[in-house]
Amino acid sequence: MVDIGGIITDMNRFKIFDYSFKLEKHYMRLADGKRTNVALKRGDAKVYLMGSKGKQARTTLQNALYIPTYPQDIFSVETATRNGRSVEFRQDNSDLVHKNGTKQALLLEHLQGEIKGKILVDIGSGPTIYQLLSAFEHFKEVIMTDYLEVNREELQKWLKNEPGKFDWSPYFEHVCKLEGKGEPWQNKEKRLRERVARVIPVDVHQPCPLGQELSNGSVDCLVSSFCLEACSPHLEAFQKALEHVVGLLKPHGHFLWIGALEESYYLAGEARLTVVPVTEEMVRKALGMAKCIIREFRTYSMSPSMKVGVDDVSGIFFVWAQKEAC
Numbered sequence: 001m002v003d004i005g006g007i008i009t010d011m012n013r014f015k016i017f018d019y020s021f022k023l024e025k026h027y028m029r030l031a032d033g034k035r036t037n038v039a040l041k042r043g044d045a046k047v048y049l050m051g052s053k054g055k056q057a058r059t060t061l062q063n064a065l066y067i068p069t070y071p072q073d074i075f076s077v078e079t080a081t082r083n084g085r086s087v088e089f090r091q092d093n094s095d096l097v098h099k100n101g102t103k104q105a106l107l108l109e110h111l112q113g114e115i116k117g118k119i120l121v122d123i124g125s126g127p128t129i130y131q132l133l134s135a136f137e138h139f140k141e142v143i144m145t146d147y148l149e150v151n152r153e154e155l156q157k158w159l160k161n162e163p164g165k166f167d168w169s170p171y172f173e174h175v176c177k178l179e180g181k182g183e184p185w186q187n188k189e190k191r192l193r194e195r196v197a198r199v200i201p202v203d204v205h206q207p208c209p210l211g212q213e214l215s216n217g218s219v220d221c222l223v224s225s226f227c228l229e230a231c232s233p234h235l236e237a238f239q240k241a242l243e244h245v246v247g248l249l250k251p252h253g254h255f256l257w258i259g260a261l262e263e264s265y266y267l268a269g270e271a272r273l274t275v276v277p278v279t280e281e282m283v284r285k286a287l288g289m290a291k292c293i294i295r296e297f298r299t300y301s302m303s304p305s306m307k308v309g310v311d312d313v314s315g316i317f318f319v320w321a322q323k324e325a326c
Ligand SMILES: C[S@@+](CC[C@H](N)C(=O)[O-])C[C@H]1O[C@@H](n2cnc3c(N)ncnc32)[C@H](O)[C@@H]1O
Pocket: 123, 124, 125, 126, 127, 128, 131, 146, 147, 148, 151, 202, 203, 204, 205, 224, 225, 226, 227, 230, 231
């Protein structure tokens, strides 16, 4: 862990926020002498340093400020050089030099915006859109999918802004607040409606889950939330379904996957639907077998207040994985 401080513009880079930070008391002084409180949060953020042998190491930038309106991340040389380290600046690259002489390249900017491309596909969308609210911004075309026609119809109703559609506006408002750009939520809503090109059938138990609609190896990024474990009868089918879905990705394509941990059922109205209970270890193993490299794996444990009797889920996993080259 390196105590180097700085400014980070992407909230997803933060591992933990310092809740004693008071936004209204924290001012930045601008070059013209004006004071402004543009820092929304403070916390520990992850950054990447590249060692001399080309090995990438993730480290922590402690007490970094979250300022989404800054055009780029800023690294505090003053804090970095406090403990006998120094910084060497060059035109194309800069190094953090440790007391023992080892050097690590500073990659603060290089890894930003890594997840982007032409086609984003959401696997097993259900009747919901919340899972796309941030990711869709980085792709030219979004494709939503579900096995059930009734769910695809519900999505179409929202996309066409028809009477009786579900009201997602509180979700848009919340995500706009989190993104911190001060954008009216209606703009994001309009953009998502324009960006969704198709709503198509999917069956993750088929080797080509999207059939003729989209061939394997053609997708830049996949999103999927609470689908594979909910629609697979057992662990082997879950593993196969994951492999089928990953097959849709281009080499190095990204997979943003959310799922339930240790869940065996959930209630949908009167119906009690069975789920394959999976642990973090099982999900990690399944991704390895599907030839994916895990870039980030986070879990969340359900608090007692969230256990309201509609399921027996113990937690949620959030994965960013990348398909291997071949
Ligand atoms: C628990 S829901 C999740 C829906 C949504 N992604 C969400 O986060 O709320 C599981 C979804 O999987 C879909 N599903 C069922 N069988 C499927 C299959 N064979 N292939 C793909 N999706 C399937 C269901 O129709 C349902 O919408």
